[in-house]
Each structure stands twice: as C-alpha cells, then as structure tokens.
Amino acid sequence: MILSGKGVRGDLRDFWNKRNRIPTIWDRRESMVTVEDAKKVAQHLVKTMDPVCVVVFGSVAKTGKGEDIDLLIVTEDKEKDLKTIDSEVHKLLKPFYGDFAIDPFVVPRLVLRKHFLQGSPFLRLVQREGRCLYMKDSIDQWFRQAREDMAMAECLFNNKYYRGACYHSQQAIEKGMKGVLIKKGWELEKVHSIRLLTSIAQRYGISSVMQEEDMDFIDSIYRGRYPAEEGLLPIGEPTMEDAMRAVKIASDVIRKLL
Structure with a gap:
C-alpha cells in the first residue's frame, strides 16, 4: 500500500475500512485509559459475543495508557456483512462509551487471514505493537x-x-x-x-x-x-x-x- 499524506495511522485505517463504518464514539472523560480498562472491555465482549480473539494495540498496548482504546476484534465466519457486525459490536460496547473512547476494528477470521497473507500494513502494525487480551481456546x-x-x-x-x-x-x-x-x-x-x-x-x-x-x-x-x-x-x-x-x-x- 502507498501511504498518503495522512500519516501511517490514518492510512492504515483507510486501508482497513474501505466501507461505511459506524462512527467511533469518542471520549467523554479527560483522564487516560489503561490496559485494565481494555481488559474490562475484552471480558465484556467475551461474555456477550464469544469472539475468536481480542487484541489491544496503539498507545495503551505500548505504554499501558492512552487517550483511547484501539481494539482488533476477530469474529467467527458468519453469514453477516461487516456493517452488521460493526453495528452489533458498537451496541455491545455502549456501556463503556460514557467512560472512555473505544475504536473497534472488527473482522471475521477468514478476512483476517486473507489480509494477513497479503501483507496488510495494518495487521503488521497490530502484530508488532499489539497485546492479546483474549484468545479462544x-x-x-x-x-x-x-x-x-x-x-x-x-x-x-x-x-x-x-x-x-x-x-x-x-x-x-x-x-x-x-x-x-x-x-x-x-x-x-x-x-x-x-x-x-x-x-x-x-x-x-x-x-x-x-x-x-x-x-x-x-x-x-x-x-x-x-x-x-x-x-x-x-x-x-x-x-x-x-x-x-x-x-x-x-x-x-x-x-x-x-
């Protein structure tokens, strides 16, 4: 992928999200979020949607705190389009929106594998700096x-x-x-x-x-x-x-x- 002038992070998001996404709901609180906050979110997702994997990346993964929580959420391969899955995840995350910002990137397992094998810069970034919060089985x-x-x-x-x-x-x-x-x-x-x-x-x-x-x-x-x-x-x-x-x-x- 050729990077534009938006910076690596902006380009990676554009690369991964060439579809209409539900807008991220941002922070209402000025204090920093931590890995512990990310773990609570992951535990909630495990109980409510049974994901394959939940990975936190970005500043929270690298330094233990940041302004928002970036999550890669891998789901089973179901007969649902990505927009529907996005909508479901945002609804599940609703209890946390009043406390801190969450930027979820949701992807089915086969789509993840496809982009990984194609050398996705986004997934290389997640693999390099990410921290696994949950892995099924x-x-x-x-x-x-x-x-x-x-x-x-x-x-x-x-x-x-x-x-x-x-x-x-x-x-x-x-x-x-x-x-x-x-x-x-x-x-x-x-x-x-x-x-x-x-x-x-x-x-x-x-x-x-x-x-x-x-x-x-x-x-x-x-x-x-x-x-x-x-x-x-x-x-x-x-x-x-x-x-x-x-x-x-x-x-x-x-x-x-x-």
Missing part, C-alpha cells in the same frame, strides 16, 4: 502445540536431526509450561527461559517438574539456536547423546504437565 492450543513439538522432537531424533530435536524439545517444555500457567491466571509474557518459567510457576503454587541441571541444559539449547551463541551446547552441532537427553527431559515434563 488458547489453553488447548498451547497444550496441542506442546504435544506437536514433542512429536516433532522425537521424529527429528529418530531421523538423526539432533539440533532440531533439541530445539523442539525446548519448545515442547516452554509451551506446556505456559499453557499450565495461563490456566492458573498468568498473563502471557515474552519469556523463553525454562528456569524463569519454573520460578513463575512456583509463585502460582505449581511444583517444579525438572531438576536444576536439566533446566540449565534445556535453556542452553534455546540460547544456542544460532551459530556462535553461548550455552551448554555451544558452537557446533549437538550430539546424539545431547538430543537423547533433551528428548527424554521434554517427554518426562510433558507427561507430568499434561
């Missing part, structure tokens, strides 16, 4: 992906791709632990260290599922994904013994967690 997805990574690790090991087996072993553990934590009410963070995730889990009353030396070993696999990175598996390819150990650790952890 997210816990099941974390557990499913953990099992898939475990199966991939075993497959790669059996075919003598030891570096890949080590990496997917780490991914299986990370995703399994994150799924358990989210189920306990943890808010997802960009954390990859198994030791740190274990520490967080203990704060939620979850007992450690790994030995200390195994945590260090698995964390070294993640740090050593690329050439010349330091870790317990430094320069060079991991051996069969390394991969065998990683797969065994991951298998034990997944069995205990799931």
